[in-house]
Amino acid sequence: MNMFCRTTAVLATFGFFATPVLAEDLVFTLNNFSALGLVEFYTSPAETNDWEEDILGENILAPGMSGEVLIADGRTQCTYDLLFVMSDGQELEDTVNMCELASYTLQ
Template sequence: MFSFKYMPLAAVAVLMPAGAFADDLVFRFDNNSSYTVVELYASPSDVGEWEEDILGRDVLESGESARVTIADGRRACEYDLRVVFEDGDSIEDTTDLCETESYAVTD
């Protein structure tokens, strides 16, 4: 059984002009499972389809981490995450990426 764990980012107030674009969402994705992650998706929760695979041709071996930047210009914070492992198993979860500094998948 796989599970996700995340560490909330300390709240920081930022003043932006009303017309400014949303900041990029940046978090560290940790593969603390014993399996290789071959696909990683993050889509706003109000979107009915998965966005492109974040890893592309890359994979994330067991014990590795990757810095993930979502620069889609949206103001959404709640994202659905989908992780696909080398054996074809997958898990899905929802998290607030505006409050997430790191996110980990474990066995």
């Protein structure tokens, strides 16, 4: 798959195309500036013990690529846990205030 098609597939997965955004929806740009592909990406409200479904699905966010992420779960909270699974199997976790987040960069 060429770079354009892969980018389009990833952006479509992230809800990049025109979608109505409700007040509770959270939107941010995810930048993968690491040397590895991002193969799985999970979020969940910080107070829960389970991860939501993989946002990427079957797609991969290749190194150097970015995409817009839309979390439209209807919740009104701001603090979310993030779990990134890289192409080498490495897992990275973080907790962020999504209401103040314009972008998140993996390096």
